[in-house]
Amino acid sequence: MDRSKTHYEDDHLMFGEALKSFLAKEVVPHQEKWAEDGIVPREIWQKAGEQGFLLPWADEKYGGAGAKDFRFEQIITEELANINETGLMIPLHSATCAPYLNTFGTDEQKQRYMPKCVSGETILAIAMTEPDAGSDLNSMRSHAKDCGDHFLLNGSKVFISNGINADLVIVAAKTSSEKRHTIGLFLVETGMDGFERGKKLKKIGLHSQDTAELFFTDVKVPKENILGHPEKGFYQMMEMLAHERLSVACTGVSGAQAALKWTVDYVRERKAFGKPIAAFQNTRFKLAELKTQIDATQAYIDQCVHALNANQLTAEEAAQAKLLATETQGKVVDECLQLFGGNGYMMEYPISRAYVDARVQRIYAGTSEIMKEIISRSMNLT
Numbered sequence: 001m002d003r004s005k006t007h008y009e010d011d012h013l014m015f016g017e018a019l020k021s022f023l024a025k026e027v028v029p030h031q032e033k034w035a036e037d038g039i040v041p042r043e044i045w046q047k048a049g050e051q052g053f054l055l056p057w058a059d060e061k062y063g064g065a066g067a068k069d070f071r072f073e074q075i076i077t078e079e080l081a082n083i084n085e086t087g088l089m090i091p092l093h094s095a096t097c098a099p100y101l102n103t104f105g106t107d108e109q110k111q112r113y114m115p116k117c118v119s120g121e122t123i124l125a126i127a128m129t130e131p132d133a134g135s136d137l138n139s140m141r142s143h144a145k146d147c148g149d150h151f152l153l154n155g156s157k158v159f160i161s162n163g164i165n166a167d168l169v170i171v172a173a174k175t176s177s178e179k180r181h182t183i184g185l186f187l188v189e190t191g192m193d194g195f196e197r198g199k200k201l202k203k204i205g206l207h208s209q210d211t212a213e214l215f216f217t218d219v220k221v222p223k224e225n226i227l228g229h230p231e232k233g234f235y236q237m238m239e240m241l242a243h244e245r246l247s248v249a250c251t252g253v254s255g256a257q258a259a260l261k262w263t264v265d266y267v268r269e270r271k272a273f274g275k276p277i278a279a280f281q282n283t284r285f286k287l288a289e290l291k292t293q294i295d296a297t298q299a300y301i302d303q304c305v306h307a308l309n310a311n312q313l314t315a316e317e318a319a320q321a322k323l324l325a326t327e328t329q330g331k332v333v334d335e336c337l338q339l340f341g342g343n344g345y346m347m348e349y350p351i352s353r354a355y356v357d358a359r360v361q362r363i364y365a366g367t368s369e370i371m372k373e374i375i376s377r378s379m380n381l382t
């Protein structure tokens with residue numbers, strides 16, 4: 001199946017080609033440096049914004065292209081995977097955080113923030129996880145007290161992607177200590193008194209990604225910065241997690257496709273016992289298996305993308321997509337690295353970076369175990 005004919009239309013392919021050229025010119029030459037720095041420079045966000053690669057779905061009145069079709073987000077994950085760039089988290093900004101603003105924001109909030117999210121002047125992050133609350137979000141300790149014209153926000157968050165670069169962070173905090181699931185989402189801006197960032201966290205992968213801890217001490221968040229209902233943030237997060245999980249699933253299957261491509265090229269060239277590695281039956285069978293698994297996964301993800309476009313994607317289906325794509329990606333990068341032999345363990349080969357970067361895909365945006373919980377709950381098993 002040629003997805004360029006069966007799944008994409010000309011507009012998506014042109015967008016993908018333009019992004020490919022942009023990444024080749026503006027990102028690829030700097031990837032080593034960014035990985036060493038542990039962060040991408042802010043300017044790259046603005047360059048991406050100028051070219052229309054951020055929030056392509058946003059309304060024209062906010063500077064977007066009004067392209068309300070998740071296939072544009074999907075093709076972004078494919079082009080980023082092709083160059084093995086995981087730190088420049090355009091999907092997090094465009095397909096995870098900004099849809100919160102668009103879905104729950106007031107007209108005034110959208111007017112205030114969306115244009116700069118589209119242009120890349122404002123970089124977004126979302127902060128739910130805490131040192132003692134990851135899978136079990138309801139046990140978060142961050143809290144926000146209603147003080148009339150503002151909320152007083154206290155607490156800390158950990159593992160926050162784009163944590164250093166972010167200008168605007170969607171922060172989840174409890175708004176009642178008595179009632180379960182009573183959480184609000186607060187729009188916290190750089191420069192608000194009491195909002196501080198910790199160091200960039202040292203990770204085994206995603207080296208150019210500025211994952212960080214965030215601290216909030218008596219931050220006065222004005223009422224106009226509440227996103228949605230101050231007591232319904234938990235349900236708002238659940239609603240949007242399907243979006244986020246499909247985006248991670250797209251990244252997962254795109255990463256698997258890219259790893260397979262690099263490996264096919266490698267086994268054709270590399271020789272052992274007088275013949276290319278590709279000539280061994282083990283290599284051919286392994287790659288045939290991986291290709292079959294990837295293509296089946298891709299078909300399901302593409303189906304979910306169409307379902308999302310039609311507003312039909314359920315939380316369970318998004319969980320299945322994330323589980324399938326990220327588990328497949330994990331298996332693919334592991335088996336592909338094996339076919340690279342010792343070279344696969346060397347940082348100069350892309351498969352080594354893909355291997356460590358893929359590992360977190362089964363953890364963030366909800367672990368594989370949590371995905372299985374969500375899926376099994378819908379099966380009326382008990």
Ligand SMILES: Cc1cc2nc3c(=O)[nH]c(=O)nc-3n(C[C@H](O)[C@H](O)[C@H](O)COP(=O)(O)OP(=O)(O)OC[C@H]3O[C@@H](n4cnc5c(N)ncnc54)[C@H](O)[C@@H]3O)c2cc1C
Nearest residue numbers: 126127128129133134135159160161363364365366367369
């Ligand atoms: C690089 C990176 C970037 C991240 N970016 C962000 C971000 O931008 N914003 C944000 O808010 N968070 C972010 N996270 C946090 C991420 O979403 C959490 O790490 C994840 O949800 C898991 O939570 P935890 O780490 O507390 O693990 P825990 O919840 O402590 O889980 C530990 C283990 O127990 C298992 N487990 C837990 N509950 C159950 C259960 N009910 N049944 C079976 N098994 C269970 C888990 O599956 C896991 O295997 C990021 C994490 C990383 C590593």
